[in-house]
Amino acid sequence: MSRFEYAPAPESRAIVDIKSSYGLFVNGAFVEATDGKPFKTVSPASEEVLAEVSEAGPADVDKAVRAARKAFEKVWGPMAGRDRAKYLFRIARLIQERARELAVLESLDNGKPIRESRDVDIPLVAAHFFYYAGWADKLEYAGAGEDPRPWGVAGQVIPWNFPLLMLAWKIAPALAAGNTVVLKPAETTPLTALAFAEICQQADLPPGVVNIVTGAGRTGQALVEHPDVNKVAFTGSTAVGRAIAKSVAGTDKAVTLELGGKAANIVFEDAPIDQTIEGIVNGIFFNQGHVCCAGSRLLVQESVYDEVLGRLKRRMETLRVGDPLDKNTDIGAINSAAQLARIRELAQIGEDEGSERWSPECELPAQGYWFPPTVFTGVSQAHRIAREEIFGPVLSVLTFRTPAEAVEKANNTPFGLSAGIWTEKGSRILWMANQLRAGVVWANTFNRFDPTSPFGGYKESGYGREGGRHGLEAYLAH
Amino acid sequence: MTTTDSGVDTLADVTSSEDRLRRFLLGLPGVDQVGAEARAATLSTRSIKTTAKAYALDLAIQMIDLTTLEGQDTPGKVRALCAKAKRPDPADATAPQVAAVCVYPDLVATAKYELKGTGINVASVATAFPSGRSSLAIKIQDTKDAVASGADEVDMVIDRGAFLSGRYGLVFDEILAIREAAGDAHLKVILETGELVTYDNVRRASWLAMLAGADFIKTSTGKVSPAATLPVTLVMLEAVRDYHEATGLHIGVKPAGGIRTAKDAIKYLVTVNETAGPDWLDPELFRFGASSLLNDLLMQRTKLATGHYPGPDYFTLD
Numbered sequence: 001m002s003r004f005e006y007a008p009a010p011e012s013r014a015i016v017d018i019k020s021s022y023g024l025f026v027n028g029a030f031v032e033a034t035d036g037k038p039f040k041t042v043s044p045a046s047e048e049v050l051a052e053v054s055e056a057g058p059a060d061v062d063k064a065v066r067a068a069r070k071a072f073e074k075v076w077g078p079m080a081g082r083d084r085a086k087y088l089f090r091i092a093r094l095i096q097e098r099a100r101e102l103a104v105l106e107s108l109d110n111g112k113p114i115r116e117s118r119d120v121d122i123p124l125v126a127a128h129f130f131y132y133a134g135w136a137d138k139l140e141y142a143g144a145g146e147d148p149r150p151w152g153v154a155g156q157v158i159p160w161n162f163p164l165l166m167l168a169w170k171i172a173p174a175l176a177a178g179n180t181v182v183l184k185p186a187e188t189t190p191l192t193a194l195a196f197a198e199i200c201q202q203a204d205l206p207p208g209v210v211n212i213v214t215g216a217g218r219t220g221q222a223l224v225e226h227p228d229v230n231k232v233a234f235t236g237s238t239a240v241g242r243a244i245a246k247s248v249a250g251t252d253k254a255v256t257l258e259l260g261g262k263a264a265n266i267v268f269e270d271a272p273i274d275q276t277i278e279g280i281v282n283g284i285f286f287n288q289g290h291v292c293c294a295g296s297r298l299l300v301q302e303s304v305y306d307e308v309l310g311r312l313k314r315r316m317e318t319l320r321v322g323d324p325l326d327k328n329t330d331i332g333a334i335n336s337a338a339q340l341a342r343i344r345e346l347a348q349i350g351e352d353e354g355s356e357r358w359s360p361e362c363e364l365p366a367q368g369y370w371f372p373p374t375v376f377t378g379v380s381q382a383h384r385i386a387r388e389e390i391f392g393p394v395l396s397v398l399t400f401r402t403p404a405e406a407v408e409k410a411n412n413t414p415f416g417l418s419a420g421i422w423t424e425k426g427s428r429i430l431w432m433a434n435q436l437r438a439g440v441v442w443a444n445t446f447n448r449f450d451p452t453s454p455f456g457g458y459k460e461s462g463y464g465r466e467g468g469r470h471g472l473e474a475y476l477a478h
Numbered sequence: 479m480t481t482t483d484s485g486v487d488t489l490a491d492v493t494s495s496e497d498r499l500r501r502f503l504l505g506l507p508g509v510d511q512v513g514a515e516a517r518a519a520t521l522s523t524r525s526i527k528t529t530a531k532a533y534a535l536d537l538a539i540q541m542i543d544l545t546t547l548e549g550q551d552t553p554g555k556v557r558a559l560c561a562k563a564k565r566p567d568p569a570d571a572t573a574p575q576v577a578a579v580c581v582y583p584d585l586v587a588t589a590k591y592e593l594k595g596t597g598i599n600v601a602s603v604a605t606a607f608p609s610g611r612s613s614l615a616i617k618i619q620d621t622k623d624a625v626a627s628g629a630d631e632v633d634m635v636i637d638r639g640a641f642l643s644g645r646y647g648l649v650f651d652e653i654l655a656i657r658e659a660a661g662d663a664h665l666k667v668i669l670e671t672g673e674l675v676t677y678d679n680v681r682r683a684s685w686l687a688m689l690a691g692a693d694f695i696k697t698s699t700g701k702v703s704p705a706a707t708l709p710v711t712l713v714m715l716e717a718v719r720d721y722h723e724a725t726g727l728h729i730g731v732k733p734a735g736g737i738r739t740a741k742d743a744i745k746y747l748v749t750v751n752e753t754a755g756p757d758w759l760d761p762e763l764f765r766f767g768a769s770s771l772l773n774d775l776l777m778q779r780t781k782l783a784t785g786h787y788p789g790p791d792y793f794t795l796d
Binding site for chain 1: 507508509510512513514516517520523524525526527528529530531533534537713716747748751752756759
């Protein structure tokens, strides 16, 4: 009997209408950049050029900040919370209406599988806007004092791993609290932010409330260093986060930083084994491992090491790597050539340091940026692949013998964004959660997100919280 | 759980006393409800198109145990069902036959006569189906009657009351006794997962049935709601996969009840493929206990071949 080979099931690209070039979104309109060179954004799955995008220079950023300031003072700041909520609800509904288009666009520009952009990213984007829309007229109950005030203009810089979702995490609470924003999407994934600019127009959002300036590091620097920005919010690498913290030191800007991670996913011998394997896979291979809170360090109790590894490898054999737009793809493309080079370099270092490298047999497409799902065993705390954020589909497996040793190893990192615990023992979950120095601790699950739940890090994973009531507080002066 | 070359011996040990059996079953790894349901939901998003769909539809038809289990069943009804089993689509001779026809014991002889020489098996429920609330002697006699009438397969029910009260030895011994009474007939053990409720229980009951000699483990009688669900079937597929790893033996899985559409059937096949593996994509190891499912499979099959849906009146109601 023949095998059950899944035929290609590509999601149609016809639903998206990508323009050949995009300007900056400033003061409610798309405008040409005045002092930057245009750059190209490509589909990482095929290296096909999708569009040409403007680079905002300091003068362009200045225009955007001025527009945001004016909108804050004249329109958005004075507006009643319930009226701001109407705009946010409208945006949320438009995102739902255009969900399929946004999912396809996100998968094209970012390389993530359509199953994830369709079932995770975009629904969460809409959920964030709905959630914070509900807060807009209830700010005095947010625990930020009796009469909380917005900061003013928020300068926001977001990464390429969840382009539209990170935009939602930044823009929804900022607008609900009464701030106006200038947001810079990552240079490799600007398209959904520009589609969001169109949605702002569609929603009749007053000009200047949301401004999108595209560009790379130079643009981001101009934005966070702009003297008229009151609040800086950044998600990205620890290195850039550190530079931002330096640049705003001595100013009266408020800052939140959501940076890197090297999360421990801790498996005890009494774990629900089959769901644990799913959790390990979801923890590290979700979004190609381009997740700051990825469970990139697997800590397995020695007594179940062989069984966990055996089952994990068997499960990895079934992962489908390939065309992000195919509805059956589990792992898509690495976002950029630069990131691929970084992953390759660290994987090589892992081998050189003596860890054993394993990947299931999988054919990678010839074009585009690809890396197979990979497991390193025989890794110790001293190895670089156990310490540095790889930001790719690469799992380092370590072992422990006792709960105390698990805690010690899990916390022995400069990061502290997230952690996972797998055990059927409730008391151990609570004890572990108290010991782990990580902003999010998942129990018997991993990479679960919800707009009502705060998210953020310890130590070099940053400061401030996004999501929930805590995320709102970051946009209120009190 | 022991998974080595010596797996067979170790597993023989666990059934040597009720106490050991109990400790073994309670020592199986737990099933996290949220995680199991999330995994089933993700598998449900697989998109099966064109050639893959054609393969899946034909395979699903060949895996059907075409079932009638009603108080109002008559020889006439069973004859009609057998005709359908042999030639599911009157308009299309290329549609494959189903795997078996499943009836109550008193109608086995009728079905056997109708299906002679077709290769289609006759399955009979037995053991005071569906509740199983009768003495062991009656259950054994019920099984022997079915086999004597020509049943190729026996679908027995476990004593859920005994299972839920922790009397695993009793459930085990009963399956052993029915196994013996069934002789050469294929034994399917119905767990009635809708009454066991938790996935932990489903996993334990699956192992219990396999250790006692089941050829198949089956979700439901179809008389209790919920009947088959995808997460329950997932947990059972994990159990047969692990049992195979421990013993080298292939045990079949049969979800029954509540699977009515081709779309649902395909979700089950995807789950089989990605959980137990391609070996189980075979009527010898996976069955659907269903009746109305067949017509939807036939309709989708015609749609795929011709590009349009025939109306429901073009398919026979049996």
